[in-house]
Amino acid sequence: MYIGNFRWRIVLLLFLVTTINYIDRNVLSFAMLDDTFRKEMLGVPLTYTLTQTDLDTFKIEYGWIDTAFKTAYALGFIMIGWLIDRLGTKRGLAFAIGLWSFAGVANAFVSSFQGLWATRFALGIGEAGNFPSSIKSIAEWFPKKERAFATGLFNAGTNVGIILTAALVPWMTLHYGWRMSFMTTGVLGFVVLLIWWINYQRPEQHPKVSEEELLYIQQDRQQEEISGRLTWWRLLRYRQTWALIVGKFMADPIWWFYLTWLPDFFNSSESLTQRLDLQNIGLPFMVIYLISDGGSVFFGWLSSQFMKGGWDLNRARKTTMLICALCVVPIFLAAQTQNIYLATVLIAIAAAAHLGWSANVYTFASDMFPKSAVAMVTGIGGFSGAVGGALLAAFAGPIRVKFGYMPLFLIASFTYLVALLIINVLIPKMKPVEM
Template identity: 60%
Template sequence: MTSERIGNYRWRIVMLLFAATTINYIDRNVLSFTMIDDDFKREMIGLAPGQPITVADNILYKEWMGYVDAAFKWAYAIGYVLAGWLVDRIGTRRGYAISMFIWSIAGVLNAFVGSVRTMSMTRFMLGLGEAGNFPSAIKTVAEWFPKRERSFANGIFNAGTNVGIIVTALTVPWITLNYGWRTSFIVTGLLGFVMLAIWWTTYRRPAKHPHVTQAELDYINSDQEAVPFRRIPWAKLLTYRQTWAFALGKFMTDPVWWFYLTWLPDFFNSNEALDQKLDLKSIGIPFLIIYLVSDAGSIFFGWLSTKFIQMGWSINRARKTTMLICAICVFPIFIASTTNNIYVAVALISLATSAHQGWSANMYTFASDLFPRQAVASVTGIGGMCGAIGGALFAAVTGIIIGRVGYQPLFIIASGTYIVALAIIHFIVPQMQPANVEEV
């Protein structure tokens, strides 16, 4: 049956998820660029306007911003698991809407802080709200797509993370330079309310959506589990090795991605090894390159895994082979911290972020590959919570390491993390068999 006869409305839903994920990442990444603004630095460390910023001030500032970043990630850990529980119980339409509402309010409130303490509070609230994005989006993909298309669909909506960063890199520095850092938070925060209105008026589950044909609905359900709907307690989910494979994979690799998101602008602005430094006027183009390549990686590696399955490979072989390729592509990133050529650094970071997004697109399919639909958001929430805990622990020491040692130790850690993570995943679930979820 051709795609025309089946119908393609499910791909419009993916684009809706792509737009929401883009705005989610715009809101969370504004801080990464305002961090290199001198007026923002003075505000955070309590210096008078125009007062010179000393080397000691910069070291202290980076340590404090590491703590601010950790506050966001601790909240993200809490919010992720709560969001997974909530979405599985009240549905993606309402659950996602609540998430968008909270993160949009917090995004605007970031504009009205005046110290590291108050910034930590608003970033904590932002983390609680933004945590709902991926449990909601992944469950939506599980509801709208058969398994053989999910990694590609996940790759498409996950590409919104990179587009969000690109939009932030191209607009926030300009807004900050011309209108001040507070305006950057207000303008970007308001985007979430626009997305909330679009989501609420557009989204319905496939069986209830007026634009879904019966042929497309049958195709969506063509390889779904023939099990009755039932709620699965978290305590039970934690007894499955499949849950822990997903959770440990997230715990190890999510911190690396968040390190890139938070600290790459500062890396290009202050890393002593580079022969040229970037400021708010010049930082946009490198980030455009890095995250366009990352977008391509998210979509390509999502497609590659799907292609392997279409070739007759098992889900186990297809997912793990793709993730191994991604892990190998990340490995050279340690060179970026020592090269003095900014073009080499941009190329290596582009390769690593692209590979991470491909890794992530395939990781996100684990929950829907290994668990029935009613558990997908909860398992995703557990894994996301573990990823955020890892990110918070990493963030708490990142600012200290950068201020006192530099970036090299952090890039070395990033280099080998994915290969180790894949080995652990393979040890826990050597065949990626679906969890035998019994009725409760």
């Protein structure tokens, strides 16, 4: 019996929102390679020649700006998850898109690290709304057996956003200046806000969803209402919440590290014999994030296929996460090789594995909690991931300046295996909470 497939159009809509989300947050990673941007932030004349000491100072300050963004991102999860569960997915995400787009445009008007700190802080608050809203949407629109695949599909928008940023922002910066890069990408957010507002509804309210598809979506529907007040403190009583916290706190900082520091790695790594600048840095990023896009979709699909093949939720999710964790281990070699092509491939495999890990960890909220708690639980996970990212960001600049990239890539290599071990101790068997 044909049941309809309108739910996959919702994934496409979430994919678009996530793509713009990642474009807005990644412009800075490429703008930092522009000499004019560096000089304006350091407050020196444009005719001044930057010394190595100036560049080291810039990288340390950049690390603190990145820390401010991630701190705001963490605080945003505290508010946004709660807000989305009360306002609903449509209005909650619309508010978040509007805020991050305004902050993205404001980035074009700063002239100092202090101004950049303020705009990136506001950007972090707004961008925190994307994933709680998207995960709640997936819980509303998909049965459990399709959620990891659906999550992997929309989560692939993260890489498309980075690919588009790598392809367009360096060119735009070289030809029109770094301010125009921020302005253009920020305006894109307001366009996607309009698209979101016009197209999104819950499945039971959407006129294009057939009765057969609605019954399919709700086949394993969890309890919609929870008795008693839903709070963070109540959710923190459950081991399932802490499993999500560990999965995000330990893995998200590695992804943030890739987004923030890979342009600098290819531009100034001491190990590589070939270094890249704004004119040619886009190509390795296209390779890395095209491959990692495939990882997001593949590992989400793999987990769903395991379940369709008869595996239970626990075995399907954890087996997939173990494969992802093992794929990240060789990345420490990227800090040792002189070959830029080998470094690119190692980083691409690790990035693909991270997105596969992320697609499965994100489903923890909808796998084990009632739908009415999904956004708040995802917010808790996102908060913990952002806190971990902020902690690593605070140390990444000094570590990179003093010791190079080797310690940072070593941290990335083994973090996922340790995280999976802790998750398995917390929840030996994945099962829904009783609330």
